[in-house]
Amino acid sequence: MMKNITDLKTVRLSDDLNAVVILDQTRLPAEECYLELSSAEEIWDAIYKLKVRGAPAIGVAAAYGIYVCSRLIQAGSFDEFYTEFHRIKNYLAGARPTAVNLVAALERMEKVVLNNVSATVPDLVELLHGEAMAIREEDAAACRRIGEYGLSLLRPGMGILTHCNAGHLAVSEYGTALAPIYLGEERGYGFKVFADETRPLLQGARLTAYELHRAGVDVTLICDNMASSVMQKGWVQAVLVGCDRIAANGDVANKIGTSGVAILARHYGIPFYVLGPTSTIDMQCPDGKSIVIEERDPDEITKMWYIHRMAPKDVKTFNPAFDVTPYELITAIITEKGIFNPVDGGIE
Incomplete structure (x- = not known):
């Protein structure tokens, strides 16, 4: 239940x-x-x-x-x-x-x-x-509207892979990328969700797996570097991710690791859907190269989750919070106003 x-x-x-x-x-x-x-x-x-x-x-x-x-x-x-x-x-x-x-x-x-x-x-x-x-x-x-539009692209019983957390915890209600999954659960679609753990802050493990499991959704947690394996096995028929900023040409900034998932999805012929409200669209930002990417504390990757430090002291680190997925790798951008195909290099 x-x-x-x-x-x-x-x-x-x-x-x-x-x-x-x-x-x-x-x-x-x-x-x-x-x-x-x-x-x-x-x-x-x-x-x-x-x-x-x-x-x-x-x-x-x-x-x-x-x-x-x-x-x-x-x-x-x-x-x-x-x-x-x-x-x-x-x-x-x-x-x-x-x-x-x-x-x-x-x-x-x-x-x-x-x-x-x-x-x-x-x-x-x-x-x-x-x-x-x-x-x-x-x-x-x-x-809610994003969820309805997203659900229209999915079929009962599909395997779905998601990255980071774009669920109820990230919004007011239901989520963006997870909204179709919750609506599908209410309607008996029986989705099987694979949640990337999403390093280095583990939002997929701590948050997505938590909220989906709490809601009774069939969810399997995987390490980020296992996404290719589950796709190769044919267990994934769609990728759903959220977004933090959408540029005018359709490039999307989302949690670090998203662009790699998009590349894998293209390789295996799996639709890659970005779901987010129109409030994340920045028409003043021409493309992904113009998006300022936050770089975070090195401790997040060297010692944050460990009893003992797991990297050499003073080793150089690179810890961007987000990456940019180019519009060419995005099957559709789903907002509360409809479904958009960014393949032509724009979202208008």
């Missing part, structure tokens, strides 16, 4: 509206631990350290976060309020540079302020509350 995955509340506001409440994803799967974040520093830290992660969830957390921070601004005029609001907005935007939803949500909240220059400070705060809630509801509705 499937458990309702939406019982897990990834990001929400506290009942008194004074804090952002997140499910700390760094503690999964060992425990479901919720954190209350009430300062800009706590919110920044949670985003940077992946306590909340996934492009849409980061956007929702940022919107909630700047609303919570706005409640604390002591200002007697619009100019005083906006000066502090703008400072906090820029600070939060620096937590993770690659996921476009972070900046997009913050800019949308800023637009509310700038469009209401004659409003009182309490009214501005209330307007920000309404906008943050709208961002969350729009994300949930978009994920």
Whole structure:
């Protein structure tokens, strides 16, 4: 019997509206631990350290976060309020540079302020509350539509491979890449999912395998370097992945390792689908070469998961958080507005 995955509340506001409440994803799967974040520093830290992660969830957390921070601004005029609001907005935007939803949500909240220059400070705060809630509801509705479009491309009983975590934990509800799987589970499709562990932070092992297993989905965890083997055996008929940023030409930035999966899928003739909301599309970014790729702490690959250090001290490391999959390797990009073929080098 499937458990309702939406019982897990990834990001929400506290009942008194004074804090952002997140499910700390760094503690999964060992425990479901919720954190209350009430300062800009706590919110920044949670985003940077992946306590909340996934492009849409980061956007929702940022919107909630700047609303919570706005409640604390002591200002007697619009100019005083906006000066502090703008400072906090820029600070939060620096937590993770690659996921476009972070900046997009913050800019949308800023637009509310700038469009209401004659409003009182309490009214501005209330307007920000309404906008943050709208961002969350729009994300949930978009994920459901993404799931429906994605499911239309799949058949019952298919084997599906996914990379990283683009499920319920990464959004408001259902997920992006995992949304068709959850809808299919509800309708008896009986998918068999292979989840890449997704090194170095193991989001596939800790998060995707956790949430799919919790929801009663048939899921098998594999190491990243086993993807070719399961494809070769004929166990995979589709690849579903999420995205953190989509460039105007259809190139996609997603968790490191995604481009390698796309190359394998092309070799074995397996459809490679990218699923994400239109909020991840950056029309100001012409192609994948223009996407800023975050590089993370070397400790994540040298000692983070080990009792004893597993690499020589002071060895050089390269630890990019994302890679770019060129549009030529993508069978379709699936958004809440439909299914797009990027083969012509564009998503319009």
